[in-house]
Amino acid sequence: MRLRILPKEEIPRMVQALMADYQVVGPKAKGPKFVFEPVADPSEMRLDYNITILSPKVVLQPPGERVATIRLEGKAPQVEPVVEVEPTVIFGAHTCDLHAIRLLDRAFSDEYPDGHYLERRRQTLIISVECLEPCDEHSFCKDMGALTVDEGYDLHLTDIGEAYTVHVGTEAGEAVLERYAAARAATDADVRRLNQVLSAKWPRFTHRLDFDAAELPAMLATAYEHPIWAELGERCLACGSCTNICPTCYCFNVLDSIALTQTEAVRTRRWDSCQLDEFARVAGGENFREARAARQRHRFFRKGKYLYERFGTLGCVGCGRCIRTCLVHINIVEVFNTIHSSA
Ligand code: SF4
Ligand code: SF4
Numbered sequence: 001m002r003l004r005i006l007p008k009e010e011i012p013r014m015v016q017a018l019m020a021d022y023q024v025v026g027p028k029a030k031g032p033k034f035v036f037e038p039v040a041d042p043s044e045m046r047l048d049y050n051i052t053i054l055s056p057k058v059v060l061q062p063p064g065e066r067v068a069t070i071r072l073e074g075k076a077p078q079v080e081p082v083v084e085v086e087p088t089v090i091f092g093a094h095t096c097d098l099h100a101i102r103l104l105d106r107a108f109s110d111e112y113p114d115g116h117y118l119e120r121r122r123q124t125l126i127i128s129v130e131c132l133e134p135c136d137e138h139s140f141c142k143d144m145g146a147l148t149v150d151e152g153y154d155l156h157l158t159d160i161g162e163a164y165t166v167h168v169g170t171e172a173g174e175a176v177l178e179r180y181a182a183a184r185a186a187t188d189a190d191v192r193r194l195n196q197v198l199s200a201k202w203p204r205f206t207h208r209l210d211f212d213a214a215e216l217p218a219m220l221a222t223a224y225e226h227p228i229w230a231e232l233g234e235r236c237l238a239c240g241s242c243t244n245i246c247p248t249c250y251c252f253n254v255l256d257s258i259a260l261t262q263t264e265a266v267r268t269r270r271w272d273s274c275q276l277d278e279f280a281r282v283a284g285g286e287n288f289r290e291a292r293a294a295r296q297r298h299r300f301f302r303k304g305k306y307l308y309e310r311f312g313t314l315g316c317v318g319c320g321r322c323i324r325t326c327l328v329h330i331n332i333v334e335v336f337n338t339i340h341s342s343a
Helices: 010-019 095-109 115-122 171-180 188-204 213-221 228-235 292-311 321-325 332-341
Strands: 003-007 023-030 033-038 064-071 078-081 088-093 124-129 155-159 163-168 252-258 264-271
Touching (some): 010 023, 088 095, 095 124, 095 292, 228 292, 321 332
Parallel strands (some): 088 124, 124 155
Antiparallel strands (some): 003 163, 064 078, 064 264, 155 163
16 A cells, blocks of 8 residues: 655644544553643653553543343343444554554454454454554564564554654555645655665664563463462552553453342443453352462463463553553563573
């Protein structure tokens, strides 16, 4: 597809135009940090952000959503699905988060296609931005192969100074560019500038894993009884923050709330966390992953082995969010390097 050029001063106009037809969700400052939230004014959007607290997953799989209403009058309950979706543009997603969305796409369309996720995904356009600097010292996207992308977006922007280059990923992206933005065709000079910018970015990102991430599934296969799990289990507070902020974690719980009149119930689903004490508690009170050590092991196995075996892609994109958020400094890079060094 053709490469286009979008002058930077066009971005606010483009966002304003999109807002007439879509909910636009983009990176906004929140104190010293950044969050993906609906944009009320284009000036709120900060495409120069480093990393957001939560990924754009919040758009596609909200932390809490009503999924059905259940009428209890009559002989049998009547279940009416509820799909609360509106046309949305995710503006400014970074490359690691795009990789995470590709994993969510697979997870939610696999054996049991998830109508709520898939409808929201169908109505969501993604305009992403190429990362040119590491977010901070905790990023290890280069190790996880998430430093750049060639699919998964509708439009992909790269900052070349006064303007962005725009790669068009889909026909929907092409239509957005035609209708909402004043982009021009790229010249040879623009292409040269883009190549310079892209080749200059790679040395800025360093490797933090001491080994090739492709070794993770095999390495973990021999680490089920590793002493590190007991040590992590001692430290972990079972707060669930590391999974809640993770762009590739997608477990949820389903809850029914019955009205006092007992004529109607509302079914909701909310994010859940494998790190919570009660996550694996089942009927009869049995908890099949009761020890925190076992739950820590499960988290790291999921990132480095289980999702790879299921979907052919590792379950971590190296965003570093779990490292930044953990109150007891459990660090996925250190965990994997420790296991590797003792293998
Ligand atoms: S954020 Fe840290 S303390 Fe909290 S559940 Fe995760 S590993 Fe445990
Ligand atoms: S496991 Fe941690 S570093 Fe990997 S994708 Fe999840 S939050 Fe990011």
